[in-house]
Amino acid sequence: MNNRNVVIIGGGPCGIEAAKTLAKLGHTAFLIEKEPHLGGHLAKWDRLFPYGQKADEVLNKITSGLENVKWFVDTQVTSINRIDKSYNVILGNGMSILADAVLLTTGFSLFPAEKKEEYGYGIYDRVITNADLEHYFAEGNDHRIQYPKKIGFVHCVGSRDEKAGNRQCSKVCCATAVKQACEIKEKFPNSTVYCFYMDLRMFGRNYEDMYLEAQKKYGIIFVRGRVSEVSEKQDGTLLIKAEDTLSGKPLRVSLDLLVLMAGMVQNSDTAKFAQMLSLNIPEDGFFQSKNYFTAPGVSSKKGVFYAGACTGPKTLPEAIAEGKSVALTIDEYLL
Amino acid sequence: MKERFASGYNDFVLPFMLSMIFILVYLLVAIIRVIIQLPPKDRKRYLLSLINPVILVKDIKDIICDVLLHVKIWKRKPLLGYMHSSIAFGWFMIILIGHIETFLYVPERAGLLYYPIFFRFFMMETNHTLQGALLFFLMDFFLLVILSGIALAMFKRIRSRALGMRRTTRTTLPDKIAMYALWAIFPLRLLAEGFTAGISGGSFLTKSVWLLFSNFLSNDYHILPTWWAYSIALGTFFFCLPFTRYMHIPTEIFFITLKNAGIKSWHPRKGYALAEIYSCSSCGMCIDACPMNAQKKNLKYSSVYFIRFLRRRNRRKMEEIADKCLQCGKCVAVCPVEVDSCRLKLLSRERHRDGKIKADYTYLQRVNTVEPAEKRPKVLYYAGCMSQLTPSIGKAMGSLLDKASVEWSPMDKDGGICCGRPLILSGRREEAQAMIQRNTELILASGADTLLVTCPICFKVFREEYNLPGIRVVHHSQYLNELVKSGALKVEKEDTRMVYHDPCELGRGCGIYEEPRELLSKVCELVPAGHERDESICCGGSVGSITLSHEERVHITDAAVEDLMTNHPQEIVTACPLCLKTFSPRSAKKVRDLAEVIDRCSTSPEK
Amino acid sequence: MIDFGYGLTPSSAIDLDKMDRTHFEILIRREPDVLKCMACGSCAASCTAGVYTTMNLRKGILLLSRGQEKSALEQFRSCMLCGKCQLVCPRGINTRNLILSILKTYSIQ
Secondary structure, three states, rough: OOOOOOEEEOOOHHHHHHHHHHOOOEEEEEEEOOOOOOOOEEEEOOOOOOOEEHHHHHHHHOOOOOOOOOOEEOOOOEEEEOOOOEEEEOOOOOOEEEEEEEOOOEEEEOOHHHHHHHHHOOOOOOOOEEHHHHHHHHHOOOOOOOOEEEEEEEEEEEEOOOOOOOOOOOOOOHHHHHHHHHHHHHHOOEEEEEEEOOOOOOOOOHHHHHHHHHHHOOOOOEEEOOEEEEEEEOOOOOEEEEOOOOEEEEEEEEEEEEEEEEEEEEEEEOHHHHHHHOOOOOOOOOOOOOOOEOOOOOOOOOOEEHHHHHOOOOOOHHHHHHHHHHHHHHHHOOO | OEEOOOOOHHHHHHHHHHHHHHHHEEEEEEEEHHHHHHOOHHEEEEEEEHOHHHHHHHHHHHHHHHOOOOHHHHHHOHHHHHHHHHHHHHHHHHHHHHHHHHHHHHHHHHHOOOOOOOHHHEEEHHHHHHHHHHHHHHHHHHHHHHHHHHHHHHHHOOHHHHHHHOOOOOOOOOHHHHHHHHHHHHHHHHHHHHHHHHHHOOOOOHHHHHHHOOOOOOOOHHHHHHHHHHHHHHHHHHHHHHHHHHHHHHHHHHHHHHHOOOOOOOOOOOHHHHHHHHHHOOHHHHHOOOHHHHHHHHHOOHHHHHHHHOOOOOHHHHHHHHHOOOOOOHHHHHHOOOOHHHHHHHHHHHHHOOOOOOOOOHHHOOOOOOOOOOOOOOOOEOOOOHHHHHHHHHHHHHHHHHHHHOEEOOOOOOOOOOOOOOHHHHHHHHHHHHHHHHHHHHHHOOOEEEEEEHHHHHHHHHHHOOOOOEEEEEEHHHHHHHHHHOOOOOEOOOOOEEEEOOOOOOOOOOOOHHHHHHOOOOOOEEEEEEHHHHOOOOOOOOOOOOOOHHHHHHHHHHHHHHHHHEEEEEEEEEEHHOOOOOOHHHHOOEEEEEEHHHHHHHEEOOO | OOOOOOOOOOOOOOOHHOOOOHHHHHHHHHHHHHHHHOOHHHHHHHHHHHOOOOHHHHHHHHHHHHHHHHHHHHHHOOOOOHHHHHHOOOOOOOOHHHHHHHHHHHOOO
C-alpha cells in the first residue's frame, strides 16, 4: 500500500468530498481552507434547489467522516515549490507539507454586484443580492427587507456579460432565482414577485417542475427582458426599466425590493495559484482541464489536479461528484 | 575678402538655383490657392490680420518659437527638441550669416540667391580676413550644431526610443529620398568648405578639415566635385520638397499666420485644412499619444497617417481612420504644429456620410421633461443619458445640493433628450440642431439661471453649440469647488490616496484641469497618474469613435487603468459618467465620481 | 383577369424560404456585431428615443435578420445616437455603428 501525501486547497463540498475519499483510499489528505470554517458557499446558503433541502443538513452529511483527514481552516497557502516529483506546500500557519499531489478545489467567487452600477447595489437601500437573501432566509433579519409588496429578481447579473468581463452562463442562477422567488413569496404571501430573465435555463431533473410550480402555485410573473436601469424615487422605492421583449415594448415597474442574481466568476485566488504552479489560465479566468471528457480533473502540470467550480460553473451535485471522482484519478496517478 | 571670379558664377550652382526657382513658384501658387479656397469671410479676416500689428508680432514670435526653435517639442521631449531646433535654427543661422557676409563683403552680389549659400567658393581670403573671424567662427559653429542634429536624426531612425519616442512614422519613398538628401547636405557642405578652406579661409571646423585633407589630398581638383555634390544634394532636397513631409518647413510659416488670424477648418481638405495637411511634419508625436495604440495593430490609425491619406486623397483609408478615432484630442494636444486632426476627422465624417434614411426628430417637440415646479429653481440639473446608468452620481449630486441648500430641480430625472453631442460626433451636426433647439426651449422655460451638468460630453456641447442667454452652464467639478470655497459645503479631509482621471471632453475638450484637483486636494491625498492633464489617456469608452469595437476598447481601458495606478492610489476618481462606467469593470480599485467623494466627505454648514 | 373585388390575402407568416438576405449580408460586412445580439432587450429598455417613439433596436435587428425590412426601418429615423444602448449591451455590440450602418445600407421606399 503506498501511503502518499495529497494537499487539497479549498474546503468547499468538492474539496471535502475529495479529501474524504483520498483518506479512504489510504492516502494522507491535507485539506486547507482560508475561511474560518469548512463548506465554502454552501455554508452561507439556506436552502437548495430543486427540492428545497436545508443547506446545513447537506453540509453536515458531507463534513461527517472527516476524522481521517487532516484539515486546517483559517489557513492560507503561502507558496508551493516543486521538488523533484513532489510539491512543497508552505502554509500561513508555518507548516510545510511535502505533497505527492496537489488538488485545487478553489471553487468560485460571487460576482461583485456593485460593479454593475446601473443596478444600484450599494447605492440604493433596497437592492440586495442572492447571497444577501439567503443570509436573510437563514438568519431572519435584514434592514433592507421590510415587508416588501413588490419584489423583482434580476437574472444574469455579471453572467453572460462581456462588459462585466464574464461571458459564461453561471448555470445555477436561473434555478436559484426561481427557488428564491418562491421562498420569498411564501414569506410574504401578499407580495407580487417578478423574475427578469434573458433565457430560463432549467436544465436539470425536476428543475422544470420547480418553474411550473413557481408559475402555478406562487404566481411568479416572468418577464423576458434584461433590466437595464434602476432608479430610486423620493420615497425610496425603486423604478425598474426593462424591455418586455415578448411584447416588444419598454416596460417599467416600481419595486420595494430588488434581488440581483450575482453569477459565478473565477475565484479571486485563481490567479495566485496559477502563478505559484505556473498554470495557464484562459481568458475567462477559470482553470482549464487537460481534456473536458476524458481527463476533467487533470491539469497541464504533473501532479496537479482540479475539481469543482474552479474549472467553470457547476451545480452542487456536480461539484461533489467531481470531488469523489478526482480522488480516484489521483489514486491512479500515485500508484 | 575678395571675389575669386569676376563672373561670380559657376555651373555647379544650377541644381540649387533651378530647384529654388521651382520651389518658390510652387509655394506661391499653393499659397494663392489656399487663400482663394478660403470662404470670403475667412479670406477677409486673413488679409486684415496681415496688417494688424498685434497679430503680426504674434506671428513673428510663433514663427521663431515653433518653426526655428521648436519650443513645443523641447517642452515634451528635450532631446527631440534639440534635434529639430539644431537643424532648423542652425540652418537658418547659416543662411542668415551667409547673407550678412555677402552684404558686408560683396554688396553688389546681394541679390543673387546662390551667392550666400556658396559664399566660400566664390570668395578668397585676404589679409583683412580677421575682421570676419567672428562670422567664420559662427558659420562653423552652426554647421557643427546642424551636424549634431543630423547625427541624432540618424540615430533616431535606428533607436527612436532614445529620443523619447516609442514609435516613429513609417516613411514613404519620396520622404526617404529627401531625408537622405537632407542628411547629405551638411556633411557635403563641410567637405566642400573644407577643401576650399585653404583659399577662402575657415574656422575651427572647416580649417581642421582642410588641414586633415591637405596632408594627403592636396590636389585642387577635389574642390569642384564636392561643391557640385553639395549643390546637387540641395537641389534634390528642394525638388522633392512638395512631395515629402519636409513641405511642412515652408508651409508652417504660412499656417501660423492663418492660425493666428483665428481661422478654423471648415472642409477636410480645402483652404485652411490644406495648409494644416501640408504643415504636418510627420514627426509621429501623435503615434505614441494615441490611446488606440495600446494595441500595436492600431498604429495605422494614428493621426499622422490620417493626414497622409488625406493629402493623397485616399478616401477609403482616410474614412476608415476618421471613423475609428476616439476624438479624445490627445494627438492635437501633443502636436507641435497644432494641426487639429480631430476636427479634420470630424469634418471628414460630416462630408462622407451617405445614409439613405433621413432622420426625423419631430417627436422631440412633444417631449417635456421639465417638471412644473411651484418655485422657479435657481439651478437646473441636467444629468444626461449616461448618468442614468451611473445612479451614484445623481444620488450624490442631489444630496450635495440639498446639503448646500441650493434651490434646484432635475431636468431629466426620468430620462430626457440627448444633448446632441453624440450626433455631432457622428458627423451629423445639422440633425443635432433638433435636440439643441428643444433642449434650449426647455432650459429657458425652466426659469433657472444656472445649468448644472455632470457629464463632460453634454457640458462641451452646452457651452459651444447652445445659445442660452442669461444662463450659466457649469460642470459639477466647477460648481462643487465653488460651493466648498464659498463655505456652502463643509468638507473634511480623509486619509485616502486617490488619483484623478481627466476626462477627455472636460480636460482637453473644455480646458478644465484645476477645479477638480483643487476640490479633491481638500478631501484626500491626491497622487499623480502616469499621464495627466492634456496627456491623460482616454478611458476607451468615448462616444467619439464610431467603429471601434468593444473588444478593442477594452485594451485602451486596461492601459488607462494601468497608467492611473502608477502611484498606487486606493481609489480612482473621475468626473464623467462614461469614464466611470468604462473603468469600473476593468479596475481592481474602486472607481468613483467626484460628486460621490465630495458627498462622502462633506456636511451642511448649519449642522 | 377579371377583378372579382377580392383576392388572396397575403400570408402574414414569415417565410424564411423566400427571405431576401441581400441587405442583411451587406449589413453584416459593415458591422459584424449585428450577429452578436441575444435579444435581451437592454437597448430597448434604456433607449432615450424609445420612450417617445417606436425605436427598438432589438426588434429592429430581429426583423432585419428575418428580411422584414418594411416594418423595421421607420423606427431608426428617431434615433439620437446617444450611445446608451452601447453602454448597456451585455454583448458589447457597437450599436451606434450598427445603426449608422443600417441607415447606410437600407432605404425606405
